[in-house]
Amino acid sequence: xxxxxxxxxxxxxxxxxxxxxxxxxxxxxxxxxxxxxxxxxxxxxxxxxxxxxxxxxxxxxxxxxxxxxxxxxxxxxxxxxxxxxxxxxxxxxxxxxxxxxxxxxxxxxxxxxxxxxxxxxxxxxxxxxxxxxxxxxxxxxxxxxxxxxxxxxxxxxxxxxxxxxxxxxxxxxxxxxxxxxxxxxxxxxxxxxxxxxxxxxxxxxxxxxxxxxxxxxxxxxxxxxxxxxxxxxxxxxxxxxxxxxxxxxxxxxxxxxxxxxxxxxxxxxxxxxxxxxxxxxxxxxxxxxxxxxxxxxxxxxxxxxxxxxxxxxxxxxxxxxxxxxxxxxxxxxxxxxxxxxxx
Numbered sequence: 001x002x003x004x005x006x007x008x009x010x011x012x013x014x015x016x017x018x019x020x021x022x023x024x025x026x027x028x029x030x031x032x033x034x035x036x037x038x039x040x041x042x043x044x045x046x047x048x049x050x051x052x053x054x055x056x057x058x059x060x061x062x063x064x065x066x067x068x069x070x071x072x073x074x075x076x077x078x079x080x081x082x083x084x085x086x087x088x089x090x091x092x093x094x095x096x097x098x099x100x101x102x103x104x105x106x107x108x109x110x111x112x113x114x115x116x117x118x119x120x121x122x123x124x125x126x127x128x129x130x131x132x133x134x135x136x137x138x139x140x141x142x143x144x145x146x147x148x149x150x151x152x153x154x155x156x157x158x159x160x161x162x163x164x165x166x167x168x169x170x171x172x173x174x175x176x177x178x179x180x181x182x183x184x185x186x187x188x189x190x191x192x193x194x195x196x197x198x199x200x201x202x203x204x205x206x207x208x209x210x211x212x213x214x215x216x217x218x219x220x221x222x223x224x225x226x227x228x229x230x231x232x233x234x235x236x237x238x239x240x241x242x243x244x245x246x247x248x249x250x251x252x253x254x255x256x257x258x259x260x261x262x263x264x265x266x267x268x269x270x271x272x273x274x275x276x277x278x279x280x281x282x283x284x285x286x287x288x289x290x291x292x293x294x295x296x297x298x299x300x301x302x303x304x305x306x307x308x309x310x311x312x313x314x315x316x317x318x319x320x321x322x323x324x325x326x327x328x329x330x331x332x333x334x335x336x337x338x339x340x341x342x343x
Contacts, residue, residue, distance in 0.1 A: 170225055
């Protein structure tokens with residue numbers, strides 16, 4: 001029997017000591033090592049292991065060591081508390097997502113994400129953990145991005161509302177210089193688009209928060225939210241889910257569905273547009289003169305105008321005619337602005 005240096009240690013103390021030792025150390029312990037550390041006999045070690053393994057969520061693994069002709073005990077972290085191990089390629093995909101979009105998160109959340117990924121490595125299969133090293137093989141570069149660190153509390157309060165089915169009051173300023181207004185909201189869905197977070201939900205009646213004021217959900221830019229006040233005595237469980245995505249171009253529903261046909265002439269613009277999906281039913285046609293036609297559907301007139309303006313003289317509106325006329329109006333205003341047209 002190992003020398004009992006701590007006569008006051010109970011069996012429960014030893015059980016916790018052994019479990020903690022195996023859980024926090026990524027190695028295999030021989031019976032001799034465990035008897036020395038716990039100051040007990042081999043029979044006691046065997047009994048403690050059997051007791052731990054009797055718990056349905058605890059698995060103490062063991063193997064026979066031919067060199068010492070004894071047993072070694074260890075915890076397979078990928079099995080402890082999990083029904084399936086984390087595959088290394090799946091883990092690398094998590095790292096890739098972190099590297100590509102992690103910078104848009106508030107600093108506090110980025111730190112939590114890094115810690116979660118680091119801890120998840122403990123649940124890789126043992127053979128993968130031997131040579132494991134944390135990798136950063138990609139990066140997302142965005143110009144004109146929003147630093148969401150000052151809006152950490154707003155995001156966390158919205159997460160709380162959605163996770164706990166609570167309504168809230170948004171203190172919201174639509175644009176710089178605008179009046180700050182209160183909106184009673186049932187937040188349902190967080191959307192990230194164009195490097196910007198939007199919260200989607202139902203605007204409710206302040207006197208009856210179970211009543212929706214509009215048939216369509218509203219969206220709010222998170223960086224324009226001044227504060228979020230959670231209404232604990234509320235529930236969003238009876239509100240319908242919000243579908244923030246659709247098959248059409250854009251996500252600001254400010255018009256009926258309409259068809260757009262654009263003609264691109266510059267090779268670089270043609271390549272940029274052809275490489276991407278703008279709507280589910282888009283049609284791309286390459287013409288003999290080197291131009292390209294893009295046809296798609298949209299419910300967002302404002303976003304289509306912005307999309308066309310971003311290509312300048314490299315795109316021509318073919319239809320609808322009202323959109324073509326609006327672009328002509330913009331061109332006239334620009335000519336006047338730059339002194340290319342007499343007043």
